[in-house]
Amino acid sequence: MEIVEVGPRDGLQNEKTLLSTEVKVEYITRAIAAGVRRIEAVAFAHPARVPQMADAEAVLAAVPRLPDVSYIGLVLNRRGLDRALASAGVDEVNYVLVATDEFSQRNQGMSTAASLAQWDEVAAGARAAGLRATLTVAAAFGCPFTGEVTAQHVAGLVAAAQTRPDEICLADTIGVGVPRQVAELVTEVRAVAPGVALRAHFHNTRNTGYANALAALEYGVLALDASTGGIGGCPFAPAATGNIATEDLAHLLHRSGTDTGTRLAELAETGTWIADQLGITAPAMLGRAGAFPPPATA
Known part of the structure; x- marks a missing residue:
C-alpha cells in the first residue's frame, strides 16, 4: 500500500499557526527521510482564503529533488493550474471536485457542474505539460451542509468527467464514512472507471478513519x-x-502484513516535531505510545 503524505497541504491548511517556508520544507524533508515517496506538498489556492498555502511556489523551489520522490500540487481551477505550471516544481496535480453544490460553492466559488467542466480543462493542461492528474471527489461520503451523498451520485460525477483521470481519489472530507460506504463507493466508481487507479482520503473525525483505511485495502485501493x-x-x-x-x-498496515516502505520511528518523531512547531499536541497516537514490538536494545 502506498501512503501519500498530505500533511504539508491538508495538514497545515486548517491550522491557525502560519509556519515559515523553511519549516514547511523541513517537514517535507523529514517525511522523505521516513520513507514517504509521494507528497502533496502545496495547494495553489487564493492566499486570502487559505493563507497557510500562500508560499506554495517558494516551498516547491526549496524542497529536496530526488528521482523517486513525486510532489503533488492541489488545484481548484484553471488559475491554480497556471500557477502550478509556472512554478515548474510539481510532478502531479490533484484537482478537487466537491460532490455537492453548497460545499462546492463555499470551497471553490462554483457549482459542482461548473467545477466538473473545469476538470477537463485542468486535466488537458496538466497532460500537455507531462504531469499526472488525479481527480479527487471531496465530500464523497457525506456533506456538512446537504447531508448524505450516495455512491451512485459520486459514480455519476466520475462518469461525467470527459477526461479520464490517471487516478481517482475518494475523499471523506468531514470524516463521516464507514467501511460499508467504502465498499459501495469503490464498487460503483470502479464500474464506471475500470482500470483507473483508486486512492482514498480519510479523516478521523468520528473515529472511523482507520477502519475505513482497512476496508479500502480490502477492496483494492492502491494508495x-x-x-x-x-x-x-x-x-x-x-x-x-x-x-x-x-x-x-503505517503501524496499522505493517501489523496487518502490508508494507508501506516507511519507517515508523521517523514518522512518529516527525509527527511530534510538526505538532511542536504548531504549538499543539499531535492527534497521532504512535508518538505517545510507541511502536510494538518495541525496538531491541543493545
Whole structure:
C-alpha cells in the first residue's frame, strides 16, 4: 500500500499557526527521510482564503529533488493550474471536485457542474505539460451542509468527467464514512472507471478513519492519504478535524502484513516535531505510545 503524505497541504491548511517556508520544507524533508515517496506538498489556492498555502511556489523551489520522490500540487481551477505550471516544481496535480453544490460553492466559488467542466480543462493542461492528474471527489461520503451523498451520485460525477483521470481519489472530507460506504463507493466508481487507479482520503473525525483505511485495502485501493501527526482538516467545513495520521496508519498496515516502505520511528518523531512547531499536541497516537514490538536494545 502506498501512503501519500498530505500533511504539508491538508495538514497545515486548517491550522491557525502560519509556519515559515523553511519549516514547511523541513517537514517535507523529514517525511522523505521516513520513507514517504509521494507528497502533496502545496495547494495553489487564493492566499486570502487559505493563507497557510500562500508560499506554495517558494516551498516547491526549496524542497529536496530526488528521482523517486513525486510532489503533488492541489488545484481548484484553471488559475491554480497556471500557477502550478509556472512554478515548474510539481510532478502531479490533484484537482478537487466537491460532490455537492453548497460545499462546492463555499470551497471553490462554483457549482459542482461548473467545477466538473473545469476538470477537463485542468486535466488537458496538466497532460500537455507531462504531469499526472488525479481527480479527487471531496465530500464523497457525506456533506456538512446537504447531508448524505450516495455512491451512485459520486459514480455519476466520475462518469461525467470527459477526461479520464490517471487516478481517482475518494475523499471523506468531514470524516463521516464507514467501511460499508467504502465498499459501495469503490464498487460503483470502479464500474464506471475500470482500470483507473483508486486512492482514498480519510479523516478521523468520528473515529472511523482507520477502519475505513482497512476496508479500502480490502477492496483494492492502491494508495491512502495521511497526515504525519494527524493534523489538519478543511477550513470550509464546520468542526473538521485532522486526517488519519501517517504514523498510525503505517503501524496499522505493517501489523496487518502490508508494507508501506516507511519507517515508523521517523514518522512518529516527525509527527511530534510538526505538532511542536504548531504549538499543539499531535492527534497521532504512535508518538505517545510507541511502536510494538518495541525496538531491541543493545
